[in-house]
Amino acid sequence: MKTKHVFMALVLLAATVGGALFYAAFSSAPTDTQETAIATPLISTGSKEKGAQKVSLRALNTGLYDKEVVNVKAGVPVEMTFSADPDSYCGRELLIPAFRVDLKSLQGETQTATFTPTAPGAYEFHCPMKMFRGKLVVEN
Ligand SMILES: [Cu+2]
Numbered sequence: 001m002k003t004k005h006v007f008m009a010l011v012l013l014a015a016t017v018g019g020a021l022f023y024a025a026f027s028s029a030p031t032d033t034q035e036t037a038i039a040t041p042l043i044s045t046g047s048k049e050k051g052a053q054k055v056s057l058r059a060l061n062t063g064l065y066d067k068e069v070v071n072v073k074a075g076v077p078v079e080m081t082f083s084a085d086p087d088s089y090c091g092r093e094l095l096i097p098a099f100r101v102d103l104k105s106l107q108g109e110t111q112t113a114t115f116t117p118t119a120p121g122a123y124e125f126h127c128p129m130k131m132f133r134g135k136l137v138v139e140n
Contacts (some may be wrong), residue, residue, distance in 0.1 A: 052079040052114060057125070059084035059091030059105070059132055062070040065125075068134045074120050078136075090127045096136060098123040 053076050057123040058066040072078050084105040094103045099115040117123070117138040126133045 012101065034136050050078075052077040054079045054081070056081040057094065057134070058082070059088045059094065059127065061085040061087045061091075063088075063091070063131060065091075065132055065134045069137055070106055070125075070134065071137045072117060074117055074138050074140050075116055077116045081110050081112045084107060088132075090129050091132045093128050094125060095128060096123060096125040098136075101125070 005054060030092070033130050053072050055070050055072060057070060057080065058080075060066060070080075080096075080101065080103075082094045082103040082105055085093075086092070086106070086108045093102065094105075096113075096115075099113075099117065101113040101115060103111040103113055105111055120140050122139050123136045123138065124133065125136055
């Protein structure tokens with residue numbers, strides 16, 4: 001199936017270029033107004049935060065996350081574990097810009113980020129190209 005391989009290569013290329021552009025856009029504008037109201041993000045891969053709300057998300061090779069909405073409470077640390085199907089392309093990188101979360105699961109491994117949302121609201125999470133998308137809903 002040669003056509004399929006060419007298509008896959010194009011998808012990968014598009015993901016790489018898109019991801020680079022995305023980063024360029026974000027790194028040049030570090031002061032997002034949304035972020036001022038929200039607490040300190042802290043990426044951790046080991047230690048477990050006490051009393052944290054544990055949530056998980058997986059990017060599937062269908063082009064979707066295993067959930068569209070993740071609900072959490074405001075003011076309590078969130079421990080988000082991310083993993084991805086190895087063939088989910090750019091879905092293997094999860095971004096939650098409001099909390100500066102950037103997790104990668106290239107071979108299906110899990111990565112965890114801990115952050116504390118203080119302001120209720122709906123915050124987007126997505127892959128670098130925003131093809132995979134979902135919302136983190138923070139409630140009081
Ligand atoms: Cu994508």
